[in-house]
Amino acid sequence: MEKMEQASQPETWFDGNKVNDVLFCEDFLAGHPMKCIHGTFFDVNGAIGDAEQIKAEIYYKIAPYVTSGIAKKATTLLDALRIRCYSPPIPYQTDRIHVANGTYFLSGDFSSQKEFCMNRLPVRYAPDAPEPSQWLSFVGQLLEPEDIITLQEFMGYMLQPTTKGQKMMIVIGKGGEGKSRIGRVLRALLGDSMNTGSIQKVEVDRFARADLEWKLLMLDDDMKLEALPQTNNIKSIVTLEDKTDLERKGRQSEQGYLCVRFICFGNGNLGSLYDRSYGFFRRQIVLTVKERKPDRKYDPFLGEKLIAEAEGIFLWCLEGLHRLIDNGYSFTISKRAEDNLTKAMQDGNNIIVFMQSEGYIRLEKGTHATSKQLYGAYGQWCEDNLEKPLGERSFSNFLRQNEDKYKLTYTNNIALGNGKTARGFKGIHVKMRTGERH
Structure with missing residues (x-):
């Protein structure tokens, strides 16, 4: 019914015969303000990961007026939109965190105003959110108290688009302890600003780095124990503070910034076939989880319970971030974690x-x-x-x-x-x- 009314009152971009691409783009962007950076569309909520979604909107918008070749025309208009809203990369802002309900400033201020950004988190900033009791109980069963502090700082570190900490985190356990639940919480906090994948692929696949552009975190939920054939890419990304070459299939490579951090869950240390340098290991924080107690009951709904506490967990992460910044981006590392790293170096x-x-x-x-x-x-x-x-x-x-x-x-x-x-x-x-x- 709405489409019929639309057809009876033609849009300014349709002259009764064809669609005017320029006018269409102007009209579309008036209702959908966007920027296109390196081929990816962004709005105030961050990256629009699926361009097909925009193409579908174009399709339904022109459907009442275009009677043939509509799919081809939608593709043409999508390409025209990319050109019309082209923008250089938006500078990363390390003094604020873009959240679902506005902008949290690290000064402690909050504004409900939204602005274009590379990453907007799906979690709300709610200063009065209750303490995340389920989460605190969960991490208390998973890690020693001194290592919980490190996890808190690293999870806070991931909220901010910076690599100043120059560390990746590896969490090791025998399996069944529940460490993968951390991944579900991270998804609730970071949304599309988080990728899941393989640390091995990042190292050996020349296209993998481009997939990490705009991302705050890459999670390897089941790290392979195979030694890496090389470590150049990982070492570079962990400490990267300048542009790097990003290569995509079928496209000219581009210079871009990466601020992605790595968390890997596995049953053993991350090793290398040839790189035995301290430089490879000094970029790692290695935490080991507690063994699961025999009488501990499995809760199939624990993931949902933890996600329900996302707003409180976000405040917990902010506490860790502020402590990390106050310490000059130097993580609190326990003697236990230091020994873990020494063992990892010896194993490698x-x-x-x-x-x-x-x-x-x-x-x-x-x-x-x-x-x-x-x-x-x-x-x-x-x-x-x-x-x-x-x-x-x-x-x-x-x-x-x-x-x-x-x-x-x-x-x-x-x-x-x-x-x-x-x-x-x-x-x-x-x-x-x-x-x-x-």
Whole structure:
């Protein structure tokens, strides 16, 4: 009925024969203010992820006037809209958080006014929201108290479009503890500003980074234990503070900003085939969950109960964010979490454990050993401990990168006798026990 009335009073963009693209776009945007950034439409509520939704609106708007080729015309008008409302990227605003009912300023002020933004969260800011008792009980069963503080800060960190914290979070458990429920809460807080996917894909798929543009979080709910073949992309994204190259299928690559953070849930540490550097691990916060108590009952409705407390959980996250900012974006890391990271480093690089071993080497001023001698001792340690040795180059590179830590000095002047010299290190010597090969 509405369409018939519309047809009896033609729109200004229809001259009785055809649709005027320019006038149509002006009329459409008057009722649907939008910006198009890197091919994605945005309105005051953030990214409009599905362009097909806009295309459908165009279709029904022109249906009373266009009698043939309507789908093609709708596509043409959608492309015209992209050009008409083109905009450069909107600068990220780190002094405020765009929420469902307005804008929360980190100064503590709140305004019901909405403005164009890259991310508007689906949760409301309600300063009088009740304490999220279900959530607090849940995280209390999941994590130790000192690690709950870290989770609170990281969840607050994800509300703000910045990478100043320069960390990703990995939550490890045996399974069945309920850590995946955190993902459901994060979706309620972040909505379409959160992606779910695979951390491995981000590293190896050259198109994956573009999917993270405008996103505040990428959640890997079931992290694979396969070692990453490389770590360049992940390390770069975690600490990125400038534009990076974003490549999409069938399109010219573009320079864009990423402010996405990573949370991964899994049964083990995130490892790398080749990168044993401290730089890879220092970007990680590793939390381990408590084992599930045998008498703990499974609640199939817990997810819904937690989501119902979203407004209170949001205030809890804001508390963590303010504490993080006050600490200069330095996370509160417990001794337990520090030990978790040390173990992750040791699991990914057994040279670290070898350097702490006894009976094979000694760190001592005034001594020296060739790289070959040291690698031989390392090989013996690996054989004795059923460890797979890393390559000779990886071994030598590790020692050179950690000279300060172990108080070593690299040199190519270790005397072998008969006028020969070899590469090696000062401040360490090989100490082989009785019965060991030399």
